Amino acid sequence: MKVAVIKYNAGNIRSVAYALERLQVDFSITDEHEEILKADKVIFPGVGEASSTMRYLRDHKLDELIKSLQQPVLGVCLGMQLMCKYSEENDTACLGIFDEKVKKFIPQQKEKVPHMGWNTITTTNSWLGESVNNQYVYFVHGYYVPVNENTAAIAQYIQPFSAALKKDNFYAVQFHPEKSAETGQKILESFLNSRS
């Protein structure tokens, strides 16, 4: 199995790569369209700001490429948000793989934003697997995807939101599996073992 990690101006590409290294997975970090297209699995990482990242993806024609992929694709953090239709972060049109709007967290009772740290996820009988239900994973984000028909796991901060999504061959997590200890490792493995 060969995994392609999409290379672009995102912050956490290296940590995703190290997590794959720990899992002894054969991977490359690449923005070559050919290489991404022929990989068995694709990971779309991301830490950063939505509009500048979308601009970068468009400039490198990675936006159309990502949408066209047929193999399992995993979006991580900003990667997940960019897979949605639109983000309130600087009024950004995104890839539209998931028909959702990414919203800004509005504190209700002085909760701190960004949502940062370890929080539990409730998996809704989904690809993440029963073994990570109610386990803690590591989040860092100021925007969220509301719960919707493609939600694969829910977390609670200010209100319930999508901790994970899945639609066809597109998988996504709002948290950082690469920084979420054994639980995160299990989730990465679930994705890597997925068939479609």
Next chain:
Amino acid sequence: MLAKRIIPCLDIKDGRTVKGINFENMRDAGDPVALGEKYAKEGADELVFLDISATQEQRKTFASLVNEIARHLNIPFTVGGGISSIADAEKLLEAGADKVSINSSAVYNPDLINEMAKAFGSQFVVVAIDAKKEINNWVVHTHGGKKATDKRLYSWALETQERGAGEILFTSMNHDGAKQGFANEALEKLHHALQIPVIASGGAGDYGHFMDVFTLGKADAALAASVFHFGEISVPQLKSYLRSKLISVR
């Protein structure tokens, strides 16, 4: 629910952990990577690696050490010590650090906070504040607590937040090393004044101090060094103690 975080802090000099760390079942407690992995396995939520090297020569090894840590550690970690420019921070980001902490350099060049937040995002920028209570004022100190400044804790903390700090790491110099508990009163004030998370540091001596810092001090995270390194407090036992007190921990 968002968990309260427990953060062991490791001091690094010339690429090795210091403070005479003494562990059974560890072949090399001076190896920061092995020690970091041990804490991660035990359930530490984050780690801080502080480079206390005195010379540039000693400091050279730090970035490559950070890279080794990033390869092995599956939890977030912050690195600090001697970071005084965007270039310094970028080197550590490149090496795989999740966050950097800046202290003296932020006091003398506050614009550095803005620049770092803009370049790497606020989530990458931890501002460490060492302060000492003198009569009614919390006086901010630099250079490892050796130098008093004209800055005061609350106004400085607010300013760093305005400038884009993602977290405040507050060390009470009055409490540090005394093992009599954290500076809960000041921490609670910080909690109410700020919108960003506060990491409490200085004063951990027993399990109860951690409960107090989360309930009375309202801290988002608690950092300690020697109580963990000398085995006086074990991370798994601390977690189960806090859980028994109904504090949300991982």
